[in-house]
Amino acid sequence: MNELIFFINKVIISGAVLGSIYALGAIGITLIFGILRFAHFAHGDMMTMGAFITFLLASAATALGLGAPLPMGFMLLPFAMIITALIALGLDKAFYAPLRLRGARPVTLLIASIGVTLMIQGLIRLFFGTKTRTFFANEPKDIFRIDMSFLGASRPIVITEPQFLMIIVTIIAVVSLHLFLTKSKFGKAMRAMADNADLAQLSGINTKLVIKVTWLIAGSLAAMAGTMLALDVTLKPDLAFNIILPIFAAAIVGGLGHAWGAIAGGFLVAFAETLAIFNWAILLRPFRDKLPDWIGTDLSIVATEYKLTVAFIILVIVLLVKPTGIFKGASS
Amino acid sequence: MIKRAIILYLSLFVLIIIVGLFMGAPFTVRLCVEAAAYSLIALGLNIQWGYGGLFNFGIMGFIMIGGFAVTFISVPLNMEFWNSDGPFMLLKVIIAALIGAALIIIANKLPRFGVKGAPHKVAQIIAWISAYILYRSQIDPAAAYIEENSEFVGGLGLPVILGWAFGGLLAAIIAFIIGKIALGLRTDYLAIATIGISEIIRALIKNMDWLTRGTLTISPVPWPVPKPQDFQAMGVDSLQSFLYARSLYLIVALLLLFITLFLIQRAYQGPWGRMMRAIRDNHIAAGSMGKDVKARQLEIFIFGSVLIGIGGAILTSFAQIFDPGGYQPINHTFVIWVMVIVGGAGNNFGALFGGFFIYIIWILSEPVSQALLTNLSAYFELWGLGAIPDIESRSVQMRVFVLGLVITFALRYAPKGLIPEIIHKQKGDSSGKG
Numbered sequence: 146m147n148e149l150i151f152f153i154n155k156v157i158i159s160g161a162v163l164g165s166i167y168a169l170g171a172i173g174i175t176l177i178f179g180i181l182r183f184a185h186f187a188h189g190d191m192m193t194m195g196a197f198i199t200f201l202l203a204s205a206a207t208a209l210g211l212g213a214p215l216p217m218g219f220m221l222l223p224f225a226m227i228i229t230a231l232i233a234l235g236l237d238k239a240f241y242a243p244l245r246l247r248g249a250r251p252v253t254l255l256i257a258s259i260g261v262t263l264m265i266q267g268l269i270r271l272f273f274g275t276k277t278r279t280f281f282a283n284e285p286k287d288i289f290r291i292d293m294s295f296l297g298a299s300r301p302i303v304i305t306e307p308q309f310l311m312i313i314v315t316i317i318a319v320v321s322l323h324l325f326l327t328k329s330k331f332g333k334a335m336r337a338m339a340d341n342a343d344l345a346q347l348s349g350i351n352t353k354l355v356i357k358v359t360w361l362i363a364g365s366l367a368a369m370a371g372t373m374l375a376l377d378v379t380l381k382p383d384l385a386f387n388i389i390l391p392i393f394a395a396a397i398v399g400g401l402g403h404a405w406g407a408i409a410g411g412f413l414v415a416f417a418e419t420l421a422i423f424n425w426a427i428l429l430r431p432f433r434d435k436l437p438d439w440i441g442t443d444l445s446i447v448a449t450e451y452k453l454t455v456a457f458i459i460l461v462i463v464l465l466v467k468p469t470g471i472f473k474g475a476s477s
Numbered sequence: 478m479i480k481r482a483i484i485l486y487l488s489l490f491v492l493i494i495i496v497g498l499f500m501g502a503p504f505t506v507r508l509c510v511e512a513a514a515y516s517l518i519a520l521g522l523n524i525q526w527g528y529g530g531l532f533n534f535g536i537m538g539f540i541m542i543g544g545f546a547v548t549f550i551s552v553p554l555n556m557e558f559w560n561s562d563g564p565f566m567l568l569k570v571i572i573a574a575l576i577g578a579a580l581i582i583i584a585n586k587l588p589r590f591g592v593k594g595a596p597h598k599v600a601q602i603i604a605w606i607s608a609y610i611l612y613r614s615q616i617d618p619a620a621a622y623i624e625e626n627s628e629f630v631g632g633l634g635l636p637v638i639l640g641w642a643f644g645g646l647l648a649a650i651i652a653f654i655i656g657k658i659a660l661g662l663r664t665d666y667l668a669i670a671t672i673g674i675s676e677i678i679r680a681l682i683k684n685m686d687w688l689t690r691g692t693l694t695i696s697p698v699p700w701p702v703p704k705p706q707d708f709q710a711m712g713v714d715s716l717q718s719f720l721y722a723r724s725l726y727l728i729v730a731l732l733l734l735f736i737t738l739f740l741i742q743r744a745y746q747g748p749w750g751r752m753m754r755a756i757r758d759n760h761i762a763a764g765s766m767g768k769d770v771k772a773r774q775l776e777i778f779i780f781g782s783v784l785i786g787i788g789g790a791i792l793t794s795f796a797q798i799f800d801p802g803g804y805q806p807i808n809h810t811f812v813i814w815v816m817v818i819v820g821g822a823g824n825n826f827g828a829l830f831g832g833f834f835i836y837i838i839w840i841l842s843e844p845v846s847q848a849l850l851t852n853l854s855a856y857f858e859l860w861g862l863g864a865i866p867d868i869e870s871r872s873v874q875m876r877v878f879v880l881g882l883v884i885t886f887a888l889r890y891a892p893k894g895l896i897p898e899i900i901h902k903q904k905g906d907s908s909g910k911g
Contacts, residue, residue, distance in 0.1 A: 184665040240885055252532065252664050253888060256818060259811055260884035266807075267878025271871055390676060393669045450684040457673035464662060464670060 146298035148428050154303055160412070160419040162308045162377060165315035168411030169370035170385070170392040172322065172404055173363035179339035179402030180359045181241070183254040188367055189389030190265040191233060195368025196375035196384060197269055199225035200278065207283050218280045218376045219310055225372060226365035233364025234357060236261055262386075270382045278380040307376040318369060319408055322362070326404060331358060339402050391418070391456035398463045400470025409471065414456045421446040421455045482826055482896045489833055496837065500844075503716060506723040508840055509833075513730040514791040516832025519816040520737060520825060521784030527823035527898065528750065529777035530757035531660070534668045537809035538675030539782050541682050541801065542651055543644035543789025545689060548632065548799040550640030551699045555631020563627060566619035573615040577608025623687040629695075630688055637701040641733075641790040648786025649779050651678070656778040660771065675810070683801040696798035702726050704797075730791055734829075737784060742825050753777055754823075807877060812839060815880055819887045821894025830896055838883065839876050846875035 170192060177185045202224055203217040213220045240257055287306035326332035338345040338355050346352050371385055378384075395414045399406025425444040429436060447455060463470060497505040518540065525531045558564070584604035587597050623630060659670040682689050689695065702725040708718035744750055756763040756770055764770045793799050812835065820831020850872055854865040865871070887894070 178665075184668065240889075243889055247892075249888075249892070253892065255665060255668065256814065257885055257888050259814065260881045260888065263807065263811060263877050263881030264885070265881075267874055267876075267881055270874035271878060274867055274870060275874065390669070390673055394673065397666065397669065448684070451680055454677045454680050457670075457677055460673055461658060461670065464666060465658065468662070468666070 146293070146296055147300050148430055150293055150298045150300045150302055151427055152423070156416070156419045156423050158302070158304055158308065160416040161312055163419065164412035164415035165311050166370050166374050166377075166388070166411075167392055167395045167415050168408040169315060169318065169366050169373070170388070171395040171399065171407035171411045172319075173366045173370075174392060174396045175399065175401055175404060175407040176335075176339075176359050177363050178396070180335065180342075180356060181245075181254070182342075183251040183258070184393070184401075185363075186255065186258040186389065187236070187261040187265060188363070189385035189387075189392065190262045190269075191229065191236075191364060191367040192371030192374065192385035193269060193382065194232065194265055194371070195225055195229040195364075196371035196380055197273060198228050198368065199372040200280065200375065200380055203280060215310065216280060216284065216286075216307055216376060218372055219307070219314070222314075222369060222372055226368040229368035230361040230364035233360045233367070237356070237360050266382060266386065273382060275382055280376050280380065305377075307373070311373045311377065314369065314373070318366065322366075322404065331355075335359065387453075391415075391453065394456040394460040397460055398470055400472040403470065403472045406470055406472035413471075414459060417459055418452050418455045422449045422452050478897070478899060482830075485830055485895060486826075489830060492834075492837060496841065503719040503723060506720060506727055508837065510723060510727045510730050510795055511792065511840075512833045512836040513727065513734050514788045514795065515813065515816065515836045516788075516829050517730075517734050517737060517791065518785045518788035518813050519820065519828045519832035520734075520741060521781040521788065522813050522817050523781075523822060523825060523828035524741060524784065525778055525781035526817060527825075527828065528745065528753045528757065529774060529781075531774060531778055531781075532664045532668045533671050533778070533781065534810055534814075535655070535671035535673075535675030535678075536785055536813050537804055537806055538671075538678035539648045539651070539785040540789030540792065540809050541675075541678055541804050542648050543641075543786035543791075544793030544799050544804075545682055545801075546644035546647045546786065547637065547640035547790035547794050548689075548695050548698050550633050550635045550643050551637045551794065552632025552695060553634045555627055555629065557627035558623065558630050561623075561626050563619070563623045563630065566615075566622055567630070570612070570615040570619050573611045577611045580604040580608050580611075620685070620687040628693075629686065629690045637699055637794055640794065641701075641787050644786040644790030645783040646786075648782045648789075652779045652782035653775070656775040660774050660778060672806070672810075675806075679801070679804060689799070689801055692800075692802045694798055694800040694802075698794050698797050698799055700726060700794060700797070701729055726795060730795075733787070733791070738825055738829060745825065807880075812836075812880060815884045815887075817894075818884060819891075819894060821896040821898060823898030824894070824896050827894050827896035827898070831894070834895075835880075835883070839880060842876040842879040843872050846879075847872035 170188060173191075174185055174188050177183070177188070199218050199221055202221040206213075206217055206221060211217075240261055241254055244254055244257055289304050289306065289309060290301035291304070292301050324332075326336060334345065334350045335355050335358065337348070337350060338352060342352065345355075374384060374388070391414055392411070395410035396407050397410070398413060399408070399410030422445055425446075429444070493505060493509065496508065500508075518536065521539075522533060522536060525533045581601075581604045584597075584601045587593075587600055592600065655671070655674050659667055659674070662670055683691055685691065686693070700722070703722055705715075705718040705722040708721050709715060713721065752763070752768055753773065755766075756768060756773055760770045816831035816835040817828050818831075819835055820829070821827025847868060850865055850868045854868060858864050
């Protein structure tokens with residue numbers, strides 16, 4: 146039984162946590178791609194920026210002596226989301242909108258987004274230095290241990306408070322986004338524009354406003370994902386730069402431009418990663434005596450160092466077998 | 478346009494002289510050697526992006542391959558490894574890999590023998606899985622054995638120039654494989670796929686300790702010309718010896734750079750270059766004129782990667798250390814893109830100019846911003862705000878910001894680059910050769 150608990154801790158819970166982060170990031174990327182038709186590389190750094198904004202707010206609140214029942218980062222997340230969304234809007238106005246007006250190709254916008262990545266990253270490092278920070282310097286990180294002894298296991302299922310909240314918040318965000326996209330007039334306009342921008346404009350949809358709303362949603366989701374990542378691990382300037390690639394993989398696997406696809410892709414990539422680095426020999430441990438010797442004690446599919454490569458192998462396979470992603474992606 | 482290019486090159490020359498006056502000659506020569514290597518890499522990207530319109534974001538991977546290749550060729554033999562069971566175990570790994578490859582090929586060819594549809598797919602998956610298990614069953618013990626008994630496989634102790642050539646060759650082989658997989662993809666997919674592949678290459682080189690010593694790094698990597706220590710042994714004083722040795726290295730690097738420039742400029746002006754531009758500008762039209770678009774794109778991807786691999790090899794042997802942990806997408810992929818975009822995609826002289834100019838900006842933004850921050854910090858103290866902490870580590874980061882600023886400005890105000898591609902307009906009769 147302990148082996149199964151270990152499996153749940155190592156694969157199900159970490160996969161769900163990682164999947165939530167990937168999904169939130171991938172939704173932003175997929176929305177921007179659907180509306181603006183370019184791969185927004187600066188998304189990872191928008192996530193990092195959001196995390197740092199939350200950190201600043203949390204530090205300020207702690208310095209003022211405010212206490213909170215939940216981790217400070219979660220309490221202040223809405224404010225950080227608003228600030229990041231506004232910054233995202235500003236970035237679009239300063240760097241992407243002029244290029245769009247000139248009628249630049251999507252590739253040019255992609256390169257511009259790399260310039261934005263470099264600038265955000267440079268600024269973050271300039272102001273905060275390169276050291277690693279944590280949200281839990283002044284408050285404890287609560288850990289829930291769910292006792293499983295009634296099933297004959299001596300080990301509990303372990304989940305930290307931020308991880309638990311993260312999964313809840315992701316579910317709320319995804320459901321409200323779904324309602325927004327399918328029920329509200331605006332969400333329908335967004336989907337229409339993702340389908341065919343010219344036709345949408347002809348039918349009287351205010352495309353400029355749609356673009357603005359897209360940036361607001363993408364920015365706030367990025368802040369959410371970044372903060373969660375920082376709460377789960379630590380806060381550092383290259384926090385999300387390293388996971389932008391799996392996030393892109395998730396968005397492509399789900400079909401670029403497809404919001405539900407991004408969520409599915411996020412969880413698929415995350416679970417593939419945790420399953421691939423899990424040592425399957427542990428599950429075989431109870432039957433150890435009956436097994437032949439040539440089955441080793443390390444049966445993980447890839448070594449932990451290669452965790453990131455799993456996302457790409459999935460990406461390459463999907464691109465080769467079904468280039469539009471598992472759900473049909475935007476055509477452009 | 479030619480006048481503009483001459484003025485830009487002259488000002489670049491003046492800039493290098495000014496840097497030399499401020500930072501000293503040995504520093505400037507070092508800067509020039511590295512800038513020459515980066516320019517060679519930028520020329521490689523210019524072939525891929527400027528000539529062929531291929532979006533390669535995996536430059537870092539090819540630079541690493543070049544660096545590994547020259548290290549493997551030129552580092553002395555590791556006799557501990559050759560006297561152990563290591564070579565025999567590696568032979569078994571190679572045999573296992575070949576059997577695995579054969580399995581996959583057989584599975585791929587099954588439709589010829591009448592196995593089609595779902596059974597074919599299942600056979601392919603089984604072949605891949607069994608090839609992987611077969612390979613892992615041999616490589617894991619071999620790697621553990623080599624790491625335990627002889628640290629790593631060592632090098633071959635051959636001349637450095639051969640290592641540079643091998644860097645190009647290895648890059649070509651990898652580029653062939655990647656091109657076969659990824660070149661059919663649309664631009665943004667190709668960008669992400671190549672980034673992903675370069676991350677896989679990095680993960681492999683970083684973690685294959687038995688081959689590359691991983692984060693333990695390999696040094697010293699030999700030079701193709703006498704090192705400063707050799708000059709010191711001849712009785713030259715320390716500062717001069719660095720100047721002499723680096724100057725010799727610079728001559729070799731520049732020679733290579735100019736030969737490459739001459740050759741690819743010829744290729745650009747010839748029918749081959751016209752065909753490539755035709756494919757870049759409208760691959761459907763080029764295809765209907767009978768050009769094999771896919772094969773040509775693969776060709777250009779390989780050519781560009783060869784130059785990138787050689788450039789990476791030159792960088793590694795100049796640094797005298799192969800450190801897989803030192804490779805970053807910002808320093809080795811994005812900076813090259815900035816060079817080509819700012820210099821002028823599609824124009825070799827533009828890419829060359831961009832290579833030198835951006836590299837100088839990249840390196841100099843650190844001391845300049847350090848000076849600025851130190852001054853600012855003095856004012857802050859004067860105003861009673863307290864000094865700025867960690868000026869040194871902060872000014873290192875400044876260059877990332879400067880790079881981002883440069884590229885966004887370039888895209889907005891000079892989207893075709895400082896020395897743009899020259900587009901020849903043909904009058905009336907356009908039935909030229911090629």
